[in-house]
Amino acid sequence: MKTIPAQVKILSIDIGGSSIKATILNNKGELKMDYNKVVTPKPANPESVIKAIKVLVEKFPGYDYVSVGFPGYVRNGVVKTAPNLGDSFWKDIDFRKQLEAALGKPTQVVNDADMQGLGVVSGKGLEMVITLGTGFGTALLMDGHLLPHLEIAHHPVSKGRDYDAFIGDKALDEIGEKKWNKRIRKVFKILKTVFNYDTLYIGGGNSDLLDFKLDKNMKIVTNADGIKGGARLWQEDKHPVTHTAMATPSK
Known part of the structure; x- marks a missing residue:
């Protein structure tokens, strides 16, 4: 360093x-x-x-x-x-x-x-950063170092829809906050199972709309961070x- x-x-x-x-x-x-x-x-x-x-x-x-x-x-x-x-x-x-x-x-x-990941992670273990906004952004870091970027947003998640289409701004506008939060719960369950991260950081403008309690190893972060x-x-x-x-x- x-x-x-x-x-x-x-x-x-x-x-x-x-x-x-x-x-x-x-x-x-x-x-x-x-x-x-x-x-x-x-x-x-x-x-x-x-x-x-x-x-x-x-x-x-x-x-x-x-x-x-x-x-x-x-x-x-x-x-x-x-x-x-x-x-x-x-x-x-x-x-x-x-x-x-x-x-x-x-x-x-x-x-x-x-x-954003470089700005918010602690530098300990496998950390994942996601952004909930126009689309679905992701980053993976190991001990503070970026891993190769994966466009997870474009992986199919439900009925042929990718993450952008499933939980992005357009989906939020179409289905409303209650159904959108239900979809977010599903996505979080998938991420937890697939990546087995030590910490998940959640950013983006739509992170303010989450209406359920997060796990202890999940943290809301700001664009300023x-x-x-x-x-x-x-x-x-x-x-x-x-x-x-x-x-x-x-x-």
Whole structure:
């Protein structure tokens, strides 16, 4: 684990289906300013998203690194899927390279649940992070290190529906909170059986709607906690998921 120099500042960005949020972190992942956000543009193609990010951070204080949580499957900074933004816009887009060119700073891009996971876990044992929002985000970490990202959201769970369709925003709107909570109970039972995690962290805007008692090893977390993971992306010489060597901030 590599320590980030104390003076380093990280621009941490969370791209969601409805909004794009950003803040500045110090080397410990502590917020140096309040969150700012803008509405996610439509269509949410790479050009419009980058334009929105540039407008969002235009008046931010200086920063050395950029960390981005993206709602899709990302490998080595290249987007493979972006179901809630539009797969056709994003397939095989080197978003890290595009953002580095747009912002002029070393950048890392990972799945948004992965970044949230880095921000909330204790670093002990097998920990799972899920987000309940537009879709169903997941991350797995072992002793604080990200494991390869799995798009569990697109695994069939009931009558041919995947998790996104079963418990995402659209399902919540269609069936209401009571039936949605019943489905969430089913999903939690599956996750417990399949992953046998030590701790499950539950984030996303819809986590506030849970109406039943959680197990002792389940914990509600906030988006504010999750975006802090942006600092931890830069704490290893070679990150196991991004495979990006620690860069020297540009002057």
